[in-house]
Amino acid sequence: xxxxxxxxxxxxxxxxxxxxxxxxxxxxxxxxxxxxxxxxxxxxxxxxxxxxxxxxxxxxxxxxxxxxxxxxxxxxxxxxxxxxxxxxxxxxxxxxxxxxxxxxxxxxxxxxxxxxxxxxxxxxxxxxxxxxxxxxxxxxxxxxxxxxxxxxxxxxxxxxxxxxxxxxxxxxxxxxxxxxxxxxxxxxxxxxxxxxxxxxxxxxxxxxxxxxxxxxxxxxxxxxxxxxxxxxxxxxxxxxxxxxxxxxxxxxxxxxxxxxxxxxxxxxxxxxxxxxxxxxxxxxxxxxxxxxxxxxxxxxxxxxxxxxxxxxxxxxxxxxxxxxxxxxxxxxxxxxxxxxxxxxxxxxxxxxxxxxxxxxxxxxxxxxxxxxx
Amino acid sequence: xxxxxxxxxxxxxxxxxxxxxxxxxxxxxxxxxxxxxxxxxxxxxxxxxxxxxxxxxxxxxxxxxxxxxxxxxxxxxxxxxxxxxxxxxxxxxxxxxxxxxxxxxxxxxxxxxxxxxxxxxxxxxxxxxxxxxxxxxxxxxxxxxxxxxxxxxxxxxxxxxxxxxxxxxxxxxxxxxxxxxxxxxxxxxxxxxxxxxxxxxxxxxxxxxxxxxxxxxxxxxxxxxxxxxxxxxxxxxxxxxxxxxxxxxxxxxxxxxxxxxxxxxxxxxxxxxxxxxxxxxxxxxxxxxxxxxxxxxxxxxxxxxxxxxxxxxxxxxxxx
Numbered sequence: 001x002x003x004x005x006x007x008x009x010x011x012x013x014x015x016x017x018x019x020x021x022x023x024x025x026x027x028x029x030x031x032x033x034x035x036x037x038x039x040x041x042x043x044x045x046x047x048x049x050x051x052x053x054x055x056x057x058x059x060x061x062x063x064x065x066x067x068x069x070x071x072x073x074x075x076x077x078x079x080x081x082x083x084x085x086x087x088x089x090x091x092x093x094x095x096x097x098x099x100x101x102x103x104x105x106x107x108x109x110x111x112x113x114x115x116x117x118x119x120x121x122x123x124x125x126x127x128x129x130x131x132x133x134x135x136x137x138x139x140x141x142x143x144x145x146x147x148x149x150x151x152x153x154x155x156x157x158x159x160x161x162x163x164x165x166x167x168x169x170x171x172x173x174x175x176x177x178x179x180x181x182x183x184x185x186x187x188x189x190x191x192x193x194x195x196x197x198x199x200x201x202x203x204x205x206x207x208x209x210x211x212x213x214x215x216x217x218x219x220x221x222x223x224x225x226x227x228x229x230x231x232x233x234x235x236x237x238x239x240x241x242x243x244x245x246x247x248x249x250x251x252x253x254x255x256x257x258x259x260x261x262x263x264x265x266x267x268x269x270x271x272x273x274x275x276x277x278x279x280x281x282x283x284x285x286x287x288x289x290x291x292x293x294x295x296x297x298x299x300x301x302x303x304x305x306x307x308x309x310x311x312x313x314x315x316x317x318x319x320x321x322x323x324x325x326x327x328x329x330x331x332x333x334x335x336x337x338x339x340x341x342x343x344x345x346x347x348x349x350x351x352x353x354x355x356x357x358x359x360x361x362x363x364x365x366x367x368x369x370x371x372x373x
Numbered sequence: 374x375x376x377x378x379x380x381x382x383x384x385x386x387x388x389x390x391x392x393x394x395x396x397x398x399x400x401x402x403x404x405x406x407x408x409x410x411x412x413x414x415x416x417x418x419x420x421x422x423x424x425x426x427x428x429x430x431x432x433x434x435x436x437x438x439x440x441x442x443x444x445x446x447x448x449x450x451x452x453x454x455x456x457x458x459x460x461x462x463x464x465x466x467x468x469x470x471x472x473x474x475x476x477x478x479x480x481x482x483x484x485x486x487x488x489x490x491x492x493x494x495x496x497x498x499x500x501x502x503x504x505x506x507x508x509x510x511x512x513x514x515x516x517x518x519x520x521x522x523x524x525x526x527x528x529x530x531x532x533x534x535x536x537x538x539x540x541x542x543x544x545x546x547x548x549x550x551x552x553x554x555x556x557x558x559x560x561x562x563x564x565x566x567x568x569x570x571x572x573x574x575x576x577x578x579x580x581x582x583x584x585x586x587x588x589x590x591x592x593x594x595x596x597x598x599x600x601x602x603x604x605x606x607x608x609x610x611x612x613x614x615x616x617x618x619x620x621x622x623x624x625x626x627x628x629x630x631x632x633x634x635x636x637x638x639x640x641x642x643x644x645x646x647x648x649x650x651x652x653x654x655x656x657x658x659x660x661x662x663x664x665x666x667x668x669x670x671x672x673x674x675x676x677x678x679x680x681x682x683x684x685x686x687x688x689x690x691x692x693x
Binding site for chain 1: 429452455457460467
């Protein structure tokens, strides 16, 4: 190829051989993302089920057992131990052997039958706010539904005065993987692509081969594109793997079109690879490249909406989030995979990614000096 | 006259890195077809000069031209004309010998049959045939150097820059490289070689010596040996071959009329006053038990030239 991209073909030829022979780089590109998606996908499950619960039943009646069953039937709790004193109950929670402790006082049934206020005590380990919140909500729910049952019986009404009929769209089971895994795919692709591209340029600088390239008539656009394309291909293959896992391991249904999915991945990876190039135009050593990549990537974990919703962020973090490719990729993934968005809905995010990629890439090519130092 | 066509020309070439002046107003010219030896201690600025001449480092001041093309303003125009073999022969280790050659060929725009033909020519020139399928990382020093050389020659440059091409190479490979350089030179190529070895410097048609960022001398080896700084009036150089030269050196150095003394293998080279009788040296040696001494006049070597000039410039530096 001549003109602006002179030398592109040569770099492409060399880079593909290098990448395929360099088992270490290939391994570090492909393996960690797989581990990451599997680990994150399974572990980042905020649906809390079957929390350990200790029970101190002083009443020992049909009603008290019914109460315990009501707790267990929510699937949030499972009874791990029946204890014989209040001290024992609190000790169980304190030692972390149970997330919650349920105490049913001896007068529970009597008061219930007498139409008085019957109380049960629930101890909750608040050291983990997520589990505590769910335990609390579930306990309240149990009490509420038992109360309603009694009230209905007493008043003779058959139906509730008001009933909410919720219909959760797009992720009806409200499964956490559906929410998290698209973000995990984004971060996994980000780490692998930015590192690999940055390293491949910086390694040449360290080894001194860059000097030979600079002496040659290779153009900077040729060099940049030659470095970008092979890693773009590898990352696309990786994205395919990750989507496969999403679909067949986590059983997340893909509602939107596959074309839209891969188009998003393509523009996202293009932006990432350009980011890697940007790092490489600045970093002199592989160490520097590593640190600079981390500095760029770390904020994206917190501010991209991967874990925390962007809408509730202070404006400064929200502003940062608009600069991150990951933000748009996650929006795209959730839109296409979960909500089945079509081009009319998601084109804006796709466009932003394309502009980011194109802008960064041009910036790198223009910034790259065909000089040593 | 075509013999004196100037190929490389620099004028007041200067490079500063912050407060450090790496190259200080260096001016010289290299004729077409000649082999120019660029000498100097480590860190004296040799590589910096090469990088500026190759257009990959911007000079702070001064001009450089290759084949009448300015290397700063028209960098792209010199790229096809120059070949560069960097220090430590940077090659792509994951690529085989063949792939390295093909890569560099493509980089310089060769394709298809032309590329294969050129590759074959280079393989014949450098005898790399048996190693074609081997990874570059597995080559020994001498073969790495040949491959680096072949890669630098892929586009038939008219000037070839070699930065310490013989560092860390065994003597046989060193000799073979020089044979190759002479072959290229006779084919019309201009060669610019940096080296530490004096015997290599003696083989060059011209040498330049850079010391503390300044080019202190430049010329044909034989002309340099006749310089008055190297042969101060009223002195002569003699070679004294005897047993126990190192013992002899200690006593000879203390003699009056001896201006410089160094050991060369089995003998010592002395710079002595014209009038100093040889008998004085024999007597001094006899006192430490060295009775057999063969004394004969010699011409200065290139090393003598550089030692003398370095000493002179170090002194000048001290005064100013």
